[in-house]
Amino acid sequence: MAPISTRISSTPRLLAAPSGFTASLERLFWMAGSLLALALLWQLIAIYAESRYLPTPLTVFDVLWREGASGDLWKHTSATLVRVAIAFIVSMIIGTSIGLFLGRYRTADKFFDAWLILFLNLPALVTITLCYIWFGLTDAAAITAVALNKIPNVAVNMREGARSLSKDLDEMALVYKFGWWKTLRHVTLPQLAPFFAASARSGLALVWKIVLVVEAFGRSSGVGYRLSIAFQEFDVSTILAYALAFILIVQIIEFTVLQPLQSRVNTWRR
C-alpha cells in the first residue's frame, strides 16, 4: 500500500498549487541542473579545442580560488561595488526627480523631450571619454559618466509613472485633507513604486556593465581594470573568473534585495 503522504501529494489540487517553498526549490533544482550541463558542455569543448585561449571550467575555478586567496578578488570587486552603488543611487535619485518633473509639467516635458532622446541615444563610450577628458581620470568623472548613461533611462520610466498618476485619488486625498506628506507617502509613491522597481532592476544590470568599461578606461582598481590587464596578457582564465564572480554577486543582489522589494510593493494586487 502506498504511504498516505504520497497519495495526498498526488491529488490534482496540490499539484496545481505547490507551496512557495516547494516551487522555489524546484526552480533552484532546474537552474542548478541547467548550469551544470552548461559547465559540462564547456569542459568538453575546452578539452576538444585544447587551446590556451579556452580554459576549462576547472582551470577558471582554480584562478578564481587563487585570486580569492591573494585578496585581489575582494579588492577589485569591492572597489567596483562601491562605484556601482554610488552611481546607482545617484542616477536613481536624479533620474526619478527629472522623470517626475517632466511627467507633471507638460510644457517642461515638451521642451526637454528632445534632450532626453539625445542623451538616451548617446553611446556610453562617448560620455565616458568626454567625462575623463573634461574632469580628469578621477572617480568622480567615472561615476558621473556612468550616471549620465543611466539617468535618461530612469527619467523616461518615471515620467511614464508620473503621467499615469490617478487624478481620482488626488481628489480623494484633497477632500479627506491628507496634506502633502500623507499624500506623498500613501497616494503618490505607491503608484510610482512599480516604475521605480522596474527602473532599479534594469538599472543595476546596466550600471555594473558600464562601470566595468569606465574602470577599464581610466581607473587603476576594480574588476574592469583587472579585466583590461588580463586582456593585455590574453589571460582568458582571469577574464572568465572575474566575470563569473561578478555575475554571482549581481545575482545575489537581485535575489536578496530587488526581487523581494518588487514582490513586497505588489502584495496588494489580486
Add this chain to the structure above:
Amino acid sequence: MNGTAPIRVLVDRKIFPAVGDRDAQLVLKDVSFEVAPRSFLVITGPSGCGKSTLLNIIAGLDNNYEGKVDLGPASDRLAFIFQTPRLLPWRTVYENIALALPDSDPRQAKIPAMLESVGLGHSMNAYPERLSLGMQRRAALARGFILEPEILLMDEPFVSLDDPTAASLRSLLTELWHTHPTTVIFVTHDRTEAIQLGTRILRLAPGKASVVQDASINLTEEQRHDRAAILAEQNRIFAA
C-alpha cells in the same frame, strides 16, 4: 454649534473650455439654492446635465467657475463619497478608513465599530481589490461617515451594482444617516432612488444648464419602504 447655518450655493456660470474640435460648453448657468442643515438634498437629471460638476464645485475640487459657494462654519467637516470607491488599493480597508482621519484623532478608536456596522468587520485587513464592488462601496461609506461629517456629498455612489446590492446599500445609508445626522447632497440619475432617499429634490436639465424643478419629498419613514408610495410620490413630482 456647527451645522446650524445653511449651505449657500450660487453658480453664475460654469463653462467647459473647448478641447480639440469640441466647442466650449455651458454646463451650469444661474444655479442658486440653499441647503438646510440635516436635510437630504437629491440632485437629479440625465447624464451630462452637470450634476457631478456641480458637486465638484461644492466640494471645492473645481474652482474654475463664476459664483460663490458658502459652506458655512461646517466646511472643514466635509466628506465626499465618489462614483467609484476611490480606495487606495495598496492599503487595507482599515488603513483606508484610518487615513481619512488625522493620526491621533479620537475618532480612530471608532473605526472597528464603524466597519462592523457597514458589514466589513471580517474584511478590515483585506486589500480593497480583493473585495467585491459592493463591499468596496461599503468601505467608502465607512470612510465618509467616520469623519462624522457636517456635510456629506455623494456622487452616484450606488451605480453599477446589481439591484439587491444597491438596495441593501441604500438602506445602510439611511441607517447611517439616522445614527449620524448630517447635511447630505446626493447626486443620482435614478429617479426612484432619488425619491426613496431624499427629503428634497433639485432637477437639472441638459441644454437648460440650470435647475428646472425644486420640490420637497413628502414621505414618511414607513412610506420609504413602500414601492407604491415611492412611485406615487415620483409621479407627483415628475409630472409637475
